[in-house]
Amino acid sequence: MKTLITLSIAVFFLFSTFAKAQSTQTCNCVEELSFINKQIKEMTSFKKQMKGNKLSEYTTTLNQLEREVTTQMSVTDCFSKLNALLSVIKDKHAHIRHMKPVITSEIVDQDVELELFRESELFKNHPKSNMSVEELTAELSAKSFESLEGIYEKKESMTVGIIKKGDAYEGVVLTSNNKGWIPGQIAYRITPNGENMYDVLTSDIPGGKLRYVRGLLYSNGRLWHLKKEATNVISEVKEDQIDWEFKQLTPDTQYVYMGTFSNNSKNVAAFNKFYEETKDKFTAKNIIVDLRDNSGGNSKYSDPFYKIFKKNKMNVYVVTNFWCGSNGEQFTLKLKGLKNAKHLGQRTYGALAYGSNYGNLINSPSGQFAIYPTDMNFHKFINYEYVGVQPEIKLSFDKDWITQTLDIIENNN
Numbered sequence: 001m002k003t004l005i006t007l008s009i010a011v012f013f014l015f016s017t018f019a020k021a022q023s024t025q026t027c028n029c030v031e032e033l034s035f036i037n038k039q040i041k042e043m044t045s046f047k048k049q050m051k052g053n054k055l056s057e058y059t060t061t062l063n064q065l066e067r068e069v070t071t072q073m074s075v076t077d078c079f080s081k082l083n084a085l086l087s088v089i090k091d092k093h094a095h096i097r098h099m100k101p102v103i104t105s106e107i108v109d110q111d112v113e114l115e116l117f118r119e120s121e122l123f124k125n126h127p128k129s130n131m132s133v134e135e136l137t138a139e140l141s142a143k144s145f146e147s148l149e150g151i152y153e154k155k156e157s158m159t160v161g162i163i164k165k166g167d168a169y170e171g172v173v174l175t176s177n178n179k180g181w182i183p184g185q186i187a188y189r190i191t192p193n194g195e196n197m198y199d200v201l202t203s204d205i206p207g208g209k210l211r212y213v214r215g216l217l218y219s220n221g222r223l224w225h226l227k228k229e230a231t232n233v234i235s236e237v238k239e240d241q242i243d244w245e246f247k248q249l250t251p252d253t254q255y256v257y258m259g260t261f262s263n264n265s266k267n268v269a270a271f272n273k274f275y276e277e278t279k280d281k282f283t284a285k286n287i288i289v290d291l292r293d294n295s296g297g298n299s300k301y302s303d304p305f306y307k308i309f310k311k312n313k314m315n316v317y318v319v320t321n322f323w324c325g326s327n328g329e330q331f332t333l334k335l336k337g338l339k340n341a342k343h344l345g346q347r348t349y350g351a352l353a354y355g356s357n358y359g360n361l362i363n364s365p366s367g368q369f370a371i372y373p374t375d376m377n378f379h380k381f382i383n384y385e386y387v388g389v390q391p392e393i394k395l396s397f398d399k400d401w402i403t404q405t406l407d408i409i410e411n412n413n
Contacts, residue, residue, distance in 0.1 A: 025102050025207075027366045029069035029078035035364050036082045036096065037062060039371045045091035045354045048379045058088045075368055076210060080189075080201060082369065083212045087199065090385045092351035093326070094374045098210035100367055105180060105204050114179050126206035127186040129163075129172040136161045137174055145230055148190075148198070148218050152226035160187060160226055167192070171202070171226070180205025190223075194386065200224060215350060215386050217322045220397045232397045235321065235346075237292045243267065244274035246281060253286040253409055255402065256305070261297030261327050271301045282308050286315045286409050288402060289335060292345070296326025296352075306334055315412075316341040317405050320391065325349035330381065332389050343391040344405055350388035353381045 040046050050058050065081050073081075075098070082096050108117040117123055129136060140161045143150045148169065152160045158176040162169050171188025173181045181187060189201040199214045200223070213224065220235070221228035243259030256278070260267055287309060309316050318335050320328070320343070329352040335341050355376035363370045393408065395401045 025075045026072045027075055027078055027368045028071045029073035029081060030066075030071050031365050032078055032082060032369060033062075033065055033069050033085065036085060036369075036371055039362055039373055040086060040089065040094075043089070043091065043094060043354075043373050043375070044377045044379070045089050045094065045374055048377070048382070049089060054088075058085075061085060061088050076203075079210050079212065079369065083199075083201075083214070086371075087193075087214055090382065091354050091374055092215055092349070092386065093354050093356060093372075095214075095372050096212065097361065097370045097372065098368065099363065099370050101204070101207065101209040103180075103205060103207040105208060108179055108205065117180075120207075122207040128184045129170065129186060131163075131172075133172075133174055133183045136163060136172055139163070145221055145228065148223065150221075150228055152223070152228055154226055158187075162188070162190065162223075162226075169198075178205075180208065188226075197386070198223065217347070219322065219346065234399065235395065235397050235401045237290075241293075244270050246274070246278045248284070249288070249402075249406065252284055252413070253288065253406065254282060254284040255288045255290065256282075257290040258302070258305070258328075259294055261294065261299070261301040261331070263298050267297070267301075275304060279304070279308060282312055282314065284314065286317065288317045288319060288405055288409075290319045290402070291324045291328050291332060292319060292321040292401075293323045294320075294325070294328035294331075295323070296328045296330075299327055299330065302327060302331040302334075306331070309335070310338060313340065315409075317409065318343045319345045319395075319401055319405060320348050320389070321346045322349055322388070325351045326355065327352075329384065329389050330378065333381070333384070336389075342393060342408075343389070344393045344408065345391050345395050345401060347388040347390050348384075350384060350386040352389075353378050353385040 062085060065085055069081055079098055086094060086096060102122060103117065108114045140149060140151050140163060149162055149164055152162060154160055157178040158181055159174045160171045161174045162171050169190035170186050171190060173183050173185045173187050176182055185206065187202055191199045193199045193215055196218045198216050198218060200216055201212050203210045216224050221231035241259065245257040247255040249255050316335050316338055318332050318341060320332055325348060329348045332343060332348060336343050354374040355378065356374050357376050361370040361372055395404045
């Protein structure tokens with residue numbers, strides 16, 4: 001009997017969840033916008049940047065958004081409006097999160113839940129392309145590799161066709177191994193934001209957690225986690241790459257990979273061990289400092305190596321890709337300040353002028369959203385925010401980047 005009662009409760013919960021999903025989720029976006037505006041104005045980045053014409057631009061944007069938002073607005077539309085306001089500030093660390101999705105990926109992980117999900121109004125009414133999958137595939141197959149338009153794969157879970165719509169782009173599901181998506185649904189909204197730069201709005205599944213990422217670079221057939229078939233990943237670090245690694249590549253050249261400067265306890269322990277083991281080993285003429293995919297952290301885990309490289313007068317070759325961010329970028333600039341340093345690879349992420357000391361999330365009045373504000377001031381790096389640190393030598397995408405760097409070192413010698 002207890003088992004039957006438990007099962008009945010579970011089924012009731014599922015039907016309640018999908019009943020909720022049958023109506024469009026709304027919020028009081030007037031209140032939400034007012035809240036986000038107040039939080040933004042407390043940020044160091046706002047106080048440093050919003051002066052003169054920039055303050056006028058912010059005020060104009062706010063006034064326009066105030067005319068557009070309503071007290072019963074869809075959560076997705078409101079989320080977009082809030083991000084439109086935050087985007088006036090050049091501060092990639094600051095962001096807004098969606099906290100209360102109607103549906104989660106876990107809910108639709110089983111067959112019964114999936115069937116209910118597929119029958120819900122939320123799923124049936126999710127925006128779809130006005131072109132058939134066959135038409136989209138045929139049109140996008142003819143696009144050049146350099147064009148943002150084209151066919152992409154997302155981590156073997158589905159293929160997505162990106163097509164231009166007016167001033168923006170849609171990312172349409174073409175094939176899917178993901179239970180939450182079916183062909184024809186629009187999974188991405190993509191807006192230009194600078195040269196080869198785009199803001200991306202997506203969700204985990206229809207009705208799932210919304211995600212808005214600003215200032216993503218399109219390069220080498222890749223936009224965020226979407227990659228074209230011809231994309232050559234030889235320039236990227238391997239998935240099993242450990243965060244701290246030291247190698248002797250040639251008699252004259254050593255290599256160090258630094259994957260993170262995070263404050264989390266696991267990385268602190270790894271740093272301490274690595275530093276003690278390697279601090280006296282940096283003796284070669286040249287050192288390759290690989291900072292690809294280093295998302296940053298605390299300078300107290302990067303500065304000790306700067307002191308070693310400077311003291312030992314090594315020729316420093318810094319290698320970065322777009323996913324090198326925050327303190328990884330600040331460390332890149334510090335190394336570039338050495339007279340015997342060169343920067344190779346690809347421009348960095350462009351998130352180094354500010355930061356968050358405490359990592360606090362502040363919930364909005366409805367609880368639908370939360371803002372992650374910044375409070376750290378590295379405004380001296382403002383000219384690199386969004387645009388990143390540009391390398392002196394751009395490496396090609398058809399040959400391993402460390403091999404290319406070794407070739408450059410040999411030619412220099």
